[in-house]
Amino acid sequence: MLGANLWVEKGLVNGSIGTVLRIIYCANQGPPALPAFVFCIFPDYTGPTFFPEHPNSFPVTPIKRTWTAGHTTLSRTSIPLDLAWGMTIHKSQGLTMAKAVIDIGHHEMTAGISFVALSRVQNINDLLVNNFTKEHITRLAINDQILQRKREETRLCDL
Structure with missing residues (x-):
């Protein structure tokens, strides 16, 4: 499940359900590093395709979010995807x-x-x-x- 509005006009909105197709890391990296991209297939995605054999594929990249707690600025970088086999x-x-x-x-x-x-x-x-x-x-x-x-x-x- 997508956890951010990435491209609203093309159907990539918070809550979109998709399927992970491929996880791509930068050269010489792997877990526990964050991937460079997670290619997902989103059935409602209407933008350009990245894999011709998968017309609804889109690369989800890490997003950095920043917030303030008191006088401290904090940040977190993550891939905005959650498992959606079960949800509230x-x-x-x-x-x-x-x-x-x-x-x-x-x-x-x-x-x-x-x-x-x-x-x-x-x-x-x-x-x-x-x-x-x-x-x-x-x-x-x-x-x-x-x-x-x-x-x-x-x-x-x-x-």
């Missing part, structure tokens, strides 16, 4: 996935978070849900945040 519901927000396995857990930390998780796929047949029980649905129905939202919606409709 918050990280998946806004994504459409081909398939998903979702562990709802035992309680909602935020009202509506289960809906966010369940709405990541377009077809219910592409969804596998763990820990979604009758008790979970009952707890959702009496969740304070959801009850407060229902009251507010009723109030607004009555205006």
Whole structure:
């Protein structure tokens, strides 16, 4: 998963899911040094290709980020890629996935978070849900945040 907006106009945005194709190091280097490039295939990338046999390939390079903590300036250089075999519901927000396995857990930390998780796929047949029980649905129905939202919606409709 891409962790930065590299080329928004061409589809390389924070949260884009891709596949690593090749990792290229500078001459006479290797791990633990950072690679010079990580060539990835991003299905939504529409820019120029770097490997003719892989039309959606793009080289992801290290990015240096700088910030201030108190009176000290700090920096970190890293490749803006994260493994995306598993992710939090918050990280998946806004994504459409081909398939998903979702562990709802035992309680909602935020009202509506289960809906966010369940709405990541377009077809219910592409969804596998763990820990979604009758008790979970009952707890959702009496969740304070959801009850407060229902009251507010009723109030607004009555205006």
